[in-house]
Amino acid sequence: MIIQLHNSQTWPGEINEFINQHMSLIRNYVESSKETEECFNPDNPDLESIYSEFQVFSRELRRLLNLHRLEMVHCTKLLPHEIEDIKHNGLRILTTDLVRERINAAFEHKYLSAPERDFLLEDYQRKLSVRDFITRQNQLWFVTPKHLGSESCFVKRSFTSWGGESVYNEHDHMKTPIANKLKAIGIPCIVKANVLIADLHRGSIENAMIYASKIVVDLGSFPEFDNTCGDIEGFVINDISAKFVDEIIDLNNPKFSKLYNQELLAELVSDLSIKQ
Secondary structure (H helix, E strand, C coil): CEECCCCHHHCCHHHHHHHHHCHHHHHHHHHHHHCCCCCCCCCCHHHHHHHHHHHHHHHHHHHHHCCCEEEEEEEEEECHHHHHHHHHHCECCCCHHHHHHHHHHHHHCCCCCHHHHHHHHHHHHHHCCCHHHHCCCCCEEEECHHHHHCCCCCCHHHHHCCCCHHHHCCCCCCCCHHHHHHHHCCEEEEEEEEEEHHHCECCHHHHHHHHHHHHHHHCCCCHHHHCCCCCCEEEECCCECHHHEEEEEECCCHHHHHHCCHHHHHHHHHHHCCCC
16 A cells, blocks of 8 residues: 555555554653654653653554555656656666766767766766765665655755766766756656655654654644654665656656745756746
């Protein structure tokens, strides 16, 4: 079953039932933590008395969630042949092979010159020696669709320059010829995919807590939590098959402007010098 995080009507019956059975615990936990203006902080002394019980609950909730898929989005900038490749072959995690293939293919399709291709390949090889950069390898990042509409949305860099962070990093804030080229090629795309929750990394218990909090929000108990909790970002370490890629929405698609924050969209269009 495909779960839309911010639409409780898409939640499987057994999960709704499990949450309803523990609603008193959830309400007590959220009510205690709202005073701190932080989401689910286990170090908050106000939560000490119920944290242990809530932790057990959230682990079981995660176990139930792991059986289902979550609607998420991958934000990137793609060339036409890359869009077709994703439609047929799905999304791939970040590997050295993928980066080199993308750069070489961009050259073969005449989006990069030979000197630009060579520079990007050499630059990528240099980056592989940087520890912080290495941590991004073998991952594929996603956010929930609702995150795109928030003022705190952090994906604009992914839309602005082509190649992914492994390529545009260190260049996207510069005005060099290669930085300008990376901004000039490709089109911003929102790739909707149905991600197996069991495959999502980055704080499994915390994610389960977020799910629980959204039920409270949907019921209208603590609407202020709608802005401080409920968005998930995370990564998978395996490729996403094409059958689980639901849609690729490019900047020219009216759906893009409906999903993406309007102020950030205006900034993006200005940065890219694109007239809509």
